[in-house]
Amino acid sequence: MIRLSIQVRQVIARLTLPVLTAVAFGLILLGKADAVIAEQARESLGDSLTPLYAALATPIGRLQDALGTVGGAFVLAGDNARLRQENSELRKWQAIALALDAENKRLKAALHWVPEPAPSFITARAIADGGGLYVRSVLVAVGPRSGVKQGAIALDDDGLLGRVTDVGARSVRVLLVTDLNSRVPVTLEGSGGRAIMVGTNGPRPRLEYWTAGTRPQEGERVVTSAVAGAFPAGLPVGTVHYGEQQQPEVTLAAHIDRIDLVRLFDFNLGRQLAPEAAPAVVTGR
Amino acid sequence: MDRREPGIRPRPTLGRRLDIAARFAFPGALTALLQVLAGGPFHFGGQAELEVAVALGSVFFWSLHRPLSLPPLLVFGLGLLADMLTEGPFGLLLFTLLLVQALAFHWRERLARQELMLVWLAFAAVALGAAALQWAVTSVLSLRLLSFGPAAFEAALAAGLYPLLAVVLGAAHHRFAEPSRA
Numbered sequence: 519m520i521r522l523s524i525q526v527r528q529v530i531a532r533l534t535l536p537v538l539t540a541v542a543f544g545l546i547l548l549g550k551a552d553a554v555i556a557e558q559a560r561e562s563l564g565d566s567l568t569p570l571y572a573a574l575a576t577p578i579g580r581l582q583d584a585l586g587t588v589g590g591a592f593v594l595a596g597d598n599a600r601l602r603q604e605n606s607e608l609r610k611w612q613a614i615a616l617a618l619d620a621e622n623k624r625l626k627a628a629l630h631w632v633p634e635p636a637p638s639f640i641t642a643r644a645i646a647d648g649g650g651l652y653v654r655s656v657l658v659a660v661g662p663r664s665g666v667k668q669g670a671i672a673l674d675d676d677g678l679l680g681r682v683t684d685v686g687a688r689s690v691r692v693l694l695v696t697d698l699n700s701r702v703p704v705t706l707e708g709s710g711g712r713a714i715m716v717g718t719n720g721p722r723p724r725l726e727y728w729t730a731g732t733r734p735q736e737g738e739r740v741v742t743s744a745v746a747g748a749f750p751a752g753l754p755v756g757t758v759h760y761g762e763q764q765q766p767e768v769t770l771a772a773h774i775d776r777i778d779l780v781r782l783f784d785f786n787l788g789r790q791l792a793p794e795a796a797p798a799v800v801t802g803r
Numbered sequence: 804m805d806r807r808e809p810g811i812r813p814r815p816t817l818g819r820r821l822d823i824a825a826r827f828a829f830p831g832a833l834t835a836l837l838q839v840l841a842g843g844p845f846h847f848g849g850q851a852e853l854e855v856a857v858a859l860g861s862v863f864f865w866s867l868h869r870p871l872s873l874p875p876l877l878v879f880g881l882g883l884l885a886d887m888l889t890e891g892p893f894g895l896l897l898f899t900l901l902l903v904q905a906l907a908f909h910w911r912e913r914l915a916r917q918e919l920m921l922v923w924l925a926f927a928a929v930a931l932g933a934a935a936l937q938w939a940v941t942s943v944l945s946l947r948l949l950s951f952g953p954a955a956f957e958a959a960l961a962a963g964l965y966p967l968l969a970v971v972l973g974a975a976h977h978r979f980a981e982p983s984r985a
Binding site: 534535536538539541542543544545546548549550553555556559560563567570571572574575578579582643644645646647648649650651652653655698719775776777778 | 839842843844845846847848850851852855874875876878879882884886887888889890891892893894895897898901902904905908934937938940941944945949950953954957
C-alpha cells in the first residue's frame with residue numbers, strides 16, 4: 519500500500535466531501551439527460567429487494583389483519599346494521615342485474631354479436647411503495663417469466679390503478695393514475711362525453727378537456743375510453759366529485775392509498791407505451 | 804483505539820477484530836437497513852417521504868456524533884441507495900445527503916455537546932432546507948411549479964421523527980456501536 523504523508527492525507531480528507539458533492543450534482547444532470555441508466559439501476563435494485571419484501575409481506579399482512587380484527591370488534595354492531603341494509607339493497611340490484619344479463623344475452627344472440635377476446639391477467643402483490651416526493655408508483659412482485667409487458671393495465675378489485683411502466687426480471691413498476699404524469703382518456707357514463715383524467719399527485723385526479731356541452735355532473739360514473747388505444751373501453755375508474763375550487767375531480771373506485779393485491783391485464787392493445795416509457799419523439803407528437 | 808498509543812490492550816484476535824469492524828460499520832449498515840425497511844410492504848401513505856426522513860435523520864446524527872464511522876464515501880453509497888429506492892430526479896437525494904453531512908460537519912464542534920432540543924431545532928432547519936432543495940430542483944427539472952405541500956410534509960416528518968431516532972441511535976452509539984467497547 520502506498521504510504522501518504524499526513525499533509526496529503528489531510529488534503530484528501532478535506533477534498534472528499536466537496537468532490538463527491540460535485541459528482542452528485544453531475545449525476546443529477548446525467549440522470550436528466552439519460553433516464554435509462556437510472557431506470558435500470560432502480561429496476562435491478564427492485565428485483566434484488568423483491569424476495570425480501572415478499573418475505574416481509576406475509577407476516578406484516580397477518581399482523582395488520584389481526585389488528586384490524588381487534589379494531590373491528592368495537593364497531594361490530596354498527597357494521598352489522600350497515601351490512602344488513604347494504605345487503606337488502608344489493609339483493610334488489612342483484613335481481614335487476616340478473617334480468618339485465620338475461621336480456622343482454624338474448625339481444626346479443628339476436629344481433630349475432632362477436633364476443634370480445636377475454637384478456638389474460640395475473641394477480642400479484644404490491645410489495646413496496648416505489649414512489650417519491652413527486653412520483654406516485656408501486657412495485658409489484660410478479661415472479662420470473664410472468665409475461666407482463668410494458669403498458670399492461672393494473673386494477674384492484676374495484677377499479678383502475680394505473681399502468682406498468684418498467685418491467686424487471688421479478689418485479690414491475692406501476693405508475694398510478696394519481697401521478698403528475700398520468701393522463702387517462704375517460705368517458706363520462708351519464709352523458710357519454712369524453713374527458714382526460716389528469717393526475718395531480720393528490721388522492722383525486724382532475725378532469726380536463728371534456729367535450730363541449732357535457733360538463734361532468736356530481737356523482738356521475740367515470741370509465742376508461744378506448745380513444746387513444748391505451749385502454750379498453752369501460753374499465754371502472756370512479757365517480758365525479760366537485761372539490762373546494764369547484765373543479766371536477768374523480769373519486770377513485772380503487773383503494774389507491776392501500777394497494778395490496780393487483781391484477782395486471784394484457785388487453786393486446788396495439789402496444790401503446792405508457793407515458794414514462796414512450797420515447798420523446800412519440801410524446802412530442 | 805490508536806495503535807501508537809502506549810498501554811496494555813487485549814490481543815487483536817480475529818473475533819475481536821470482527822467485533823471492532825462490526826461496531827464501526829454499525830451506523831452505515833443501520834441507516835441502509837432503515838431506508839430499505841421504510842419502503843417495505845406496510846401499505847401506509849407517505850412511505851417515500853419516510854425513506855428520505857430516516858436517511859436525513861440518521862446521516863445528520865452520525866455525522867454529528869461519529870463522523871469516522873460515516874465517511875463521505877459511505878454517505879455517497881447511502882444516497883445512491885435512497886435514489887434507487889425512490890423515484891424522482893436521479894442523484895438529488897445523494898446530493899442532498901452530502902450537503903446535510905457537510906452542514907453537520909460544519910456545525911459539529913458547536914452542536915455535538917449541546918442539548919437534544921437545540922440539535923433538534925438545527926435538524927428541523929436542515930430538514931426544511933433539504934425538502935426545499937428537493938422541491939426546487941424537481942420543479943426546475945420538470946419545468947413546472949410543483950406544490951410545496953409534499954416537501955413540507957417530508958420536512959415535518961423528518962423533524963418529528965428526529966428525537967425518537969436520536970434517542971435510539973444515541974443509546975446504540977454509547978453501547979454496542981462503540982468500537983472502544985469491543
